[in-house]
Amino acid sequence: MKFGIVVFPGSNCEHDCYHVVKHVLRQDVSFLWHKEKTLARSDCVILPGGFAHGDYLRCGAMAKFSPIMESVTRFASEGGPVVGICNGFQILAEAGLLPGALIRNRTLHYLCQDVYLRTDSNASPFTRKIPHGKVLKMPIGHGEGCYYADAKTLSRLEVEGRIAFRYCDPKGNLDEEWNPNGSLKSIAGVLNERGNVLGLMPHPDRCAEAILGNEDGRVLFESVIGL
Amino acid sequence: MSEPLTQEPSVDLELAQAHGLTPEEFEKVRTILGRTPSFTELGIFSLMWSEHCSYKSSRIHLKRFPTTGPQVLQGPGENAGAIDIGGGLAAVFKMESHNHPSYVEPYQGAATGVGGILRDIFTMGARPIASMNSLRFGSPDHPRTKYLVGGVVAGIAGYGNCIGIPTLGGEVMFHPGYDGNILVNVMNLGIAHAGRIFKGQARGPGNTVFYVGSRTGRDGIHGASLLASASFEADSESKRPTVQVGDPFAEKLLLEACLELMKTDTIIGIQDMGAAGLTSSSVEMAGRSGTGIDLDLDRVPVREERMTPYEMMLSESQERMLVVVRRGTEEKVREIFRKWDLEGVAVGEVTSTGHLHVQFKGKRVADIPVKPIAEGAPILKRPVERPAREEKDSRLDLARIKDVATPGKALKGLLGSLNLCSREWIYRQYDHMVRSNTIVRPGSDAAVIRIKGSPHALALTTDCNSRYCYLDPRAGARIAVAEASRNLACSGAVAQSLTDCLNFGNPERPEVMWQFSECVDGIAEACQSLEIPIISGNVSFYNETEGRGIFPTPTIGMVGIIEDARSAMHSYFAREGDLIVLVGTLGEELGGSEYLSQAHQLEAGAIPHLDLAREEAVQYACIDAITEGLVSSAHDCSEGGIAVALAECCFHPEAMLGAEVKLPAGKRLDALLFGESQSRILLSLQKANLPKLEKICQERDAPFSVVGAVGGNRLKISVGQDAEINATVAELRRPWSEAFPTWMV
Numbered sequence: 018m019k020f021g022i023v024v025f026p027g028s029n030c031e032h033d034c035y036h037v038v039k040h041v042l043r044q045d046v047s048f049l050w051h052k053e054k055t056l057a058r059s060d061c062v063i064l065p066g067g068f069a070h071g072d073y074l075r076c077g078a079m080a081k082f083s084p085i086m087e088s089v090t091r092f093a094s095e096g097g098p099v100v101g102i103c104n105g106f107q108i109l110a111e112a113g114l115l116p117g118a119l120i121r122n123r124t125l126h127y128l129c130q131d132v133y134l135r136t137d138s139n140a141s142p143f144t145r146k147i148p149h150g151k152v153l154k155m156p157i158g159h160g161e162g163c164y165y166a167d168a169k170t171l172s173r174l175e176v177e178g179r180i181a182f183r184y185c186d187p188k189g190n191l192d193e194e195w196n197p198n199g200s201l202k203s204i205a206g207v208l209n210e211r212g213n214v215l216g217l218m219p220h221p222d223r224c225a226e227a228i229l230g231n232e233d234g235r236v237l238f239e240s241v242i243g244l
Numbered sequence: 245m246s247e248p249l250t251q252e253p254s255v256d257l258e259l260a261q262a263h264g265l266t267p268e269e270f271e272k273v274r275t276i277l278g279r280t281p282s283f284t285e286l287g288i289f290s291l292m293w294s295e296h297c298s299y300k301s302s303r304i305h306l307k308r309f310p311t312t313g314p315q316v317l318q319g320p321g322e323n324a325g326a327i328d329i330g331g332g333l334a335a336v337f338k339m340e341s342h343n344h345p346s347y348v349e350p351y352q353g354a355a356t357g358v359g360g361i362l363r364d365i366f367t368m369g370a371r372p373i374a375s376m377n378s379l380r381f382g383s384p385d386h387p388r389t390k391y392l393v394g395g396v397v398a399g400i401a402g403y404g405n406c407i408g409i410p411t412l413g414g415e416v417m418f419h420p421g422y423d424g425n426i427l428v429n430v431m432n433l434g435i436a437h438a439g440r441i442f443k444g445q446a447r448g449p450g451n452t453v454f455y456v457g458s459r460t461g462r463d464g465i466h467g468a469s470l471l472a473s474a475s476f477e478a479d480s481e482s483k484r485p486t487v488q489v490g491d492p493f494a495e496k497l498l499l500e501a502c503l504e505l506m507k508t509d510t511i512i513g514i515q516d517m518g519a520a521g522l523t524s525s526s527v528e529m530a531g532r533s534g535t536g537i538d539l540d541l542d543r544v545p546v547r548e549e550r551m552t553p554y555e556m557m558l559s560e561s562q563e564r565m566l567v568v569v570r571r572g573t574e575e576k577v578r579e580i581f582r583k584w585d586l587e588g589v590a591v592g593e594v595t596s597t598g599h600l601h602v603q604f605k606g607k608r609v610a611d612i613p614v615k616p617i618a619e620g621a622p623i624l625k626r627p628v629e630r631p632a633r634e635e636k637d638s639r640l641d642l643a644r645i646k647d648v649a650t651p652g653k654a655l656k657g658l659l660g661s662l663n664l665c666s667r668e669w670i671y672r673q674y675d676h677m678v679r680s681n682t683i684v685r686p687g688s689d690a691a692v693i694r695i696k697g698s699p700h701a702l703a704l705t706t707d708c709n710s711r712y713c714y715l716d717p718r719a720g721a722r723i724a725v726a727e728a729s730r731n732l733a734c735s736g737a738v739a740q741s742l743t744d745c746l747n748f749g750n751p752e753r754p755e756v757m758w759q760f761s762e763c764v765d766g767i768a769e770a771c772q773s774l775e776i777p778i779i780s781g782n783v784s785f786y787n788e789t790e791g792r793g794i795f796p797t798p799t800i801g802m803v804g805i806i807e808d809a810r811s812a813m814h815s816y817f818a819r820e821g822d823l824i825v826l827v828g829t830l831g832e833e834l835g836g837s838e839y840l841s842q843a844h845q846l847e848a849g850a851i852p853h854l855d856l857a858r859e860e861a862v863q864y865a866c867i868d869a870i871t872e873g874l875v876s877s878a879h880d881c882s883e884g885g886i887a888v889a890l891a892e893c894c895f896h897p898e899a900m901l902g903a904e905v906k907l908p909a910g911k912r913l914d915a916l917l918f919g920e921s922q923s924r925i926l927l928s929l930q931k932a933n934l935p936k937l938e939k940i941c942q943e944r945d946a947p948f949s950v951v952g953a954v955g956g957n958r959l960k961i962s963v964g965q966d967a968e969i970n971a972t973v974a975e976l977r978r979p980w981s982e983a984f985p986t987w988m989v
Binding site for chain 1 (some may be wrong): 407672810
């Protein structure tokens with residue numbers, strides 16, 4: 018399986034994703050520079066975390082205009098698996114590939130810490146190997162991760178089972194105290210209508226190896242391998 | 245456009261003095277040039293000979309540092325130092341101060357401090373992978389302190405998070421002595437191939453000098469000469485325009501472009517345009533290589549109109565580099581910088597003239613022989629005098645101080661104080677996990693990162709107890725080195741080398757120079773004894789406002805290697821039923837302690853004794869035990885003594901674990917519980933491993949004793965027959981975890 022990792026100017030988790038895919042999971046992978054127009058025959062596209070274009074404007078607002086985004090949009094519309102992690106999620110939301118928006122954290126501070134996620138949908142290429150309801154521990158690192166959408170969109174996401182992950186307590190209960198950024202409905206990750214595009218704020222790329230003390234993120238990459 | 249040259253003022257002694265040059269220095273400039281300097285030349289000399297760039301007050305003292313060892317690939321003198329970490333890899337690291345700018349404008353000051361140290365690292369060919377810091381603020385009650393803390397933390401976070409280099413921790417202390425002069429010391433470490441370390445050199449006449457990175461503006465003019473090299477007066481606000489503005493996104497592009505360029509065979513030398521910008525980079529590179537440089541300022545990319553040559557040479561605009569490339573490779577260089585949408589312009593040429601020639605609008609605006617300006621900076625032998633007050637402060641009559649009556653309450657007070665409480669409010673704002681290498685996160689004695697593609701891990705720490713250094717500069721500096729090394733040992737790492745950031749008051753005062761000289765000796769003694777060479781560093785003088793200097797603060801940044809990354813250790817108890825062992829002896833030294841300062845408002849007494857042979861024995865016993873997989877946790881006893889250390893051991897981030905500890909009765913309860921005797925480490929381990937630990941300690945000649953066991957939800961410390969502290973871990977943790985956020989609100 019071949020992964021393509023999009024590199025925007027200001028991406029900074031592209032090496033972390035590369036490491037997991039290449040050295041932990043032993044898959045084929047290449048970087049895709051944002052000025053390129055093709056995806057180098059990738060079977061799965063990753064938009065990594067970082068601060069594309071410095072995030073000086075709204076996060077992701079500039080990156081959506083990068084030449085490669087046309088190809089990513091086409092690939093997604095053809096059902097190709099696309100995952101946006103952190104800044105990648107913000108870019109997918111700005112590009113309209115995912116509903117909603119990511120706004121400033123409730124505390125107004127950048128937050129780097131572990132959170133717990135409840136898997137609410139395994140109907141996606143990235144979650145298909147995770148049992149429904151399973152709680153994963155994963156790090157976050159963002160200043161603008163508060164998920165926001167209008168009431169109609171939120172209820173549609175819920176009805177259609179497109180909320181992939183929600184912040185929860187270690188046992189899987191939804192609790193505002195365990196919602197780090199104030200996301201509506203405790204949403205940490207969402208899917209597009211077809212289920213092939215996932216955006217999530219937490220970093221599976223930072224917890225996929227025993228040496229880092231946490232391997233919970235690995236299953237997201239493993240799920241998509243062998244599709 | 246008007247002709248800027250005609251506006252340049254004529255140079256005389258008065259103008260030279262306004263630039264920070266002394267009459268003698270001005271005379272020396274005239275002798276070197278054989279004439280009066282032009283305005284631009286005056287600017288160049290004033291920068292190069294500023295305290296900040298020339299180290300003129302410190303240089304004769306710094307010679308006493310041990311700087312060599314089999315692991316050292318690059319010692320002091322380059323942009324950063326480098327050590328061999330095995331597997332063909334090098335760790336490149338350095339620490340720097342950005343004190344004055346951070347006081348004047350905390351966010352940008354701290355942010356550009358991070359940006360500057362990062363450039364020092366990647367200019368060597370290393371990819372930066374870990375940042376640390378050491379911060380000092382004034383009294384928590386001072387009206388400016390909260391604003392400064394908030395701004396500095398946000399600035400470090402803003403820059404580091406955006407560029408994607410983890411900030412792994414450090415230290416923060418508060419003391420009224422820093423009310424008018426905060427300290428922001430930032431350290432960075434990068435990884436390079438040992439055989440491909442780049443240097444700041446300009447060899448080979450005919451080679452091309454490239455300007456790369458952001459455009460040049462008027463920001464930061466006089467930063468090094470006037471902001472960093474003079475004391476503050478009441479008008480520090482007016483110095484705001486001398487602070488640069490950081491652009492981490494531009495630096496990220498510059499970082500990636502430079503690393504890409506370094507994979508090609510184009511580079512002869514490369515240097516950051518940091519403090520003193522175009523001036524110091526061109527002069528220093530030519531100086532190291534015995535060459536000259538011709539610069540054509542008309543080609544320098546500018547972002548403001550009508551900039552004069554003086555302004556261009558003195559600008560400290562951030563995110564710029566000067567690169568000397570082999571003649572004929574220019575197009576390759578341009579191509580890479582075009583890819584990253586950065587300026588990459590040939591602005592000059594290496595020459596054999598030995599002169600720096602600066603050309604602007606067809607006129608030569610500076611013609612300076614490189615060697616005399618680079619190496620001829622005045623070396624000062626400033627007067628050194630031990631201050632009288634020293635005697636008074638070292639006297640401490642314990643008989644007149646009441647022993648602690650309610651130790652449990654005292655412990656909670658210490659844990660809930662700003663100097664000892666949890667730093668989570670700070671490090672949660674730093675991305676400390678990006679690059680996915682972090683094994684031991686902030687909060688333990690040292691941060692640990694794995695090295696991808698290597699079995700080893702690196703441990704990093706920053707440390708300095710400036711109260712000790714105030715009471716006894718030499719012994720205090722020795723302790724700073726010993727404690728940094730002990731922090732590393734607690735993670736299982738053997739210390740390899742260190743970088744320092746020496747923060748002091750006004751060097752023109754003999755007592756400040758005495759503190760400096762003593763601290764240098766203390767550091768040198770400890771480094772020699774523990775065999776830890778110094779590979780890079782920074783001196784920051786003039787941390788003084790209206791005649792009041794800071795505590796001498798020689799911050800140590802130290803790096804160690806853990807052979808097997810998997811054995812990296814954290815500081816908190818991890819297993820119910822484990823035994824708690826004290827390696828080292830109890831000690832009852834109260835002098836200079838945090839407890840005396842907080843409970844009795846006393847900063848006095850003899851600071852704890854340090855026996856470097858004992859220190860080494862204790863550290864190696866700890867490292868051996870961790871390496872052999874015997875222990876579940878290791879924690880250094882430092883500020884707040886054994887009682888605070890034990891409480892911290894109970895604060896597992898996910899599952900608090902209590903402990904029951906019995907200590908033999910001593911002379912004084914406060915000294916026993918809260919005294920800060922050196923060379924002590926608390927280990928926890930399974931009972932079955934005790935005989936092996938005993939053997940290690942015997943072999944290493946390190947004293948040890950079993951003091952208790954891990955378990956339950958209370959911390960109970962008995963002294964002799966009496967239970968002196970008996971509290972739930974939750975009630976001890978509350979003040980500790982809430983103090984910082986509560987104060988910041």
